[in-house]
Amino acid sequence: MSLQPAPVTFEHLRDGLGIGAAEPRLSWSLPDGHAAQDAYELELDRAGVLHRTGRIPGADQVLVGWPGQPLTSRERVSVRVRVWTGGGTEPSPWSEAGTVEAGLLDADDWTAVPVGAAWEQDPDTDRRPARVRKDFTLASPVAHARLYVTAHGLYEAEINGRRVGDDALSPGWTVYRERLRYYTYDVTAHLVQGPNTIGAWLGDGWYRGRIGFDGGYRDLYGSDQSLIAQLEVRHTDGTTTVIATDPTWHAAESPIVFAGLYEGETFDARLQDPSWSTPHRAEESQTWTPVATATRDPRTLIAPAGAPVRATQEIHPVSVSTTSDGRHLLDFGQNLVGRLRITVDGPAGTTVTLRHAEILQDGELATRPLREAVSIDTYTLDDTGRQTWEPRFTLHGFRYAEITGWPGELTDGAVVARVHHTDMRRTGWFECSDPMINRLHDNVVWSMRGNFVDIPTDCPQRDERLGWTGDIQVFAPTASFLYDCAGMLDSWLTDVAVEQLPDGTVPWYVPVIPGGPQWTPIKPGAAWGDVSTLTPWVLYQRFGDLELLRRHFPMGRAWVDLMERLAGDSRLWDTGHQLGDWLDPITPPDDPAGARTDRYLVATAYFAWSARHVEWSARELGDTEAAERYARLADEVAEAFRARYVLPDGRMTSDTPTAYSVALAFGLLADEQGRQLAGDRLAELVLEDDARIATGFVGTPLICDALTGTGHVDVAYRLLTQTECPSWLYPITQGATTIWERWDSLRPDGTLNPGGMTSFNHYALGAVADWMHRVVAGLEPASPGYRTIGFRPRPGGGITWAKARHETPYGTAAISWEQTAAGLAVHVTVPSGCQGLVELPGHAPLAVGPGEHRLGTGDLDRTAA
Secondary structure (H helix, E strand, O other), rough: OOOOOOOOOOOOEEEEEOOOOOOEEEOOOOOOOOOOOOEEEEEEEOOEEEEEEEEEEEEOOEOOOOOOOOOOOOEEEEEEEEEOOOOOOOOOOOOOOEEEEEOOOOOHHOOOOOEEOOOOOOOOOOOOEEEEEEEEEOOEEEEEEEEEEEEEEEEEEEOOEEEOOOEEEEOOOOOOOOOEEEEEEEEEHHOOOOOEEEEEEEEEEHHHEEOOOOOOOOOOOOOEEEEEEEEEEOOOOEEEEEEEOOOOOOOOEEOOOEEOOOOOOEEEEOOOOOOOOOOOOOOOOOOOEEEEEEOHHHHEEEHHHHHHHEEEEEEEEOOEOOOHHHHHEEEEEEEEEEEEEEEOOOOOOOOEEEEEEEEEEEEEEEHHHHHHOOOOEEEOOOOOOOOEEEOOOOOOEEEEEEHHHHHOOOOOOOOOEEEEEEOOOOOOEEOOOOOHHHHHHHOOOOOOOHHOOOOEEOOOOOOOOOOHHHHHHHHHHHHHEOOOOHHHHHHHHHHHHHOOOOOOOOOOOOOOOOOOOOOOOOOOOOOOHHHHHHHHHHHHHHHHHHHHHHHHHHHHHHHHHHHHHHHHHHHHOOOOOOOOOOOOOOOOOOOOOOOOOOHHHHHHHEEEEEEEHHHHHHOOOOOOHHHHHHHHHHHHHHHHOOOOEEEEOEEEEEHHHHHHHHHHHHOOOOOOHHHHHHHHHHHHHHHHHHOOOOOOOOOOHHHHHHHOOOOHHHHHHHHHHOOOOOOOHHHHHOOOOOOOOOOOOOOOOEEEEEOOOOOOOOOOOHHHHEEEEEEHHHHEEOHHHOEEEEOOOEEEEEEEEEEEEEEOOOOOEEEEEEOOOEEEEEEEEEOOOEEEEEEEEEEEEEEEOEEEEEEEEHHHHHHHH
């Protein structure tokens, strides 16, 4: 096998085009099975001028510092690497080149201004979107061209009648007043010498559309709907042409009559001129008028840190039924997030209506869980014959669709569901001998896909879809195994820091929108605010990015300092508004915070846990003074926790599974005896309830680890494999294909949970998948970035085999095990540059190097004998 390294990548991006870092960090991996890297050499090709670093000793190959002068705006550099391994004197072959190209790094690089429709539109209303365009002439042939583009709202750009890019809902959702993302596109092939036209569809999106529950709010960031675009063309003769949005552009009403993220999209093809973005247009029925200009500080324009939203999969219906009144009901067999693409032919003026829902009741779409997100798309046909259409500026969560007004027969392939989410690279897989647990894991993956839509949302279907901080706090370990979400979550955490209040308060959801009295003004809340300390640590452990930890450290520190002030000398956070163990299964439908566990016990536990994480983060960052201060604070809070919430007999004042789980998982008990007493009581409580779930958002991610760590892995498996409601597998028995928000979103009698907050696609309770990866399969990081990998399967629950695979920053790590007559047989794969620690039941850990290793408890028993 060749030792040639994989091509260099840059930061956490799959594509280096338009990067926003002047000194991007470099990563590469080696083919599996090779010895660790001893040294490396980098070669930079900067416009034909080569620079080589020479041989650099060391094993670093992930997020290695930029080796040359910083990039300048628009600069394109190719990078290759070669390595030395195993003490050898000869280097490997050079890798294939990876290419990075800087975006517009300085505010002065921007000449574009926001442009949009000039006609009057009433604020805080449904408004018809516009399109904007510009005709221009290129006097000489094109060598290469880049389009830098963003919008107040959403955009889809076209040049000479061709769509630019394949992303959706761009530029995504950030805290627009501080950070507006722009994208860079290579549009060389779109342009020709002579006449050209550039144009863009515009939509309200999060910028001025209706966002939020209880009716929502419009115009959160402004009332204009504007494009900001800068087309830069380099000609073969060395000259440059720049076409930027300015007052010379023109606008007209769009054939999109209305588009809202919650409401859906209304499109009238009779108003469409297909040649609108070409220089050779047919006679137009629309009047194009000069644009209005708005303002935007170019210092707020940022390059992306992760992938955009894209359509990643197409799903055909598994069944189609027709009602007596001519409606078509489609079942796609999978609860998903996306939109329908239709191909239809019929008389001009025919209107096809598409309705969406996650579930059926009595054979009809159950739309009550959508609340005010009506999720209806309509398409009115023109007279051009067969036509294909998909909405541009909306997104729906659905398994079922109802179609009315369809002309003629609904043929195979006429309606396809297109799945949309942030286009992260899949990195983690799990499978075992139990089909129901495999379905549970699939459901976790689908819920992550549906809720990672530019930000980590809480649900994708109703009038909410917000970046709830507590939800991703508990799910981040699972998310970072399944997908490379480092860039996306790093960007979102930056917005969390932007929205953090001066006193350290972390909002319940980010970006912030106005809310009801429960959320406004913003108040500090445990578990949700702790995203500022816990999630950066998780990302550091999973991706090995110390700079990410450094960037977000001030945010976490400010949060812990706030909790310290709120608790005072008692070190008990026992005041204020808390959600506690949200959605404990005993909570009534109208009081999801009414859990059986004392919410201030939960708050104080998180105070201690976050203080401990600030200590750990400070140590990793080399700040010994801060580390010692927060270590003392964490110890003091833990002592206060025990004094208030742990009784002399070892039981807790809240004698509940969540109370014991947080105490154990957060290391709050004084000694091993106290831990064992708590673990034994936790196991008793679980078994007393016949292993049905009795935890909410806080306890659920922790309970299996709390049981496992105190010798009750068998009870953890009882929880995992329970099928009665409430349990992880109960929804599977009801046909669920995603994780539900409530344990009984669909009740055993077949009725919907009557609560106003009932989603069938919500990843938080799927956080158990992290335990499945680490304990059932036995694969976990033992040092940051998986430089050391733990292989520690703990079989149980009647599972006879399991396997997991994860694409670490260094390459593929994998484990598979099965029960045999001779004992447990295990096969592990360690990527180059890493070490493995294999610990099989009843045996001491065994260190293994890169490559594949087959081990068995029977062999180890004979060796020990």
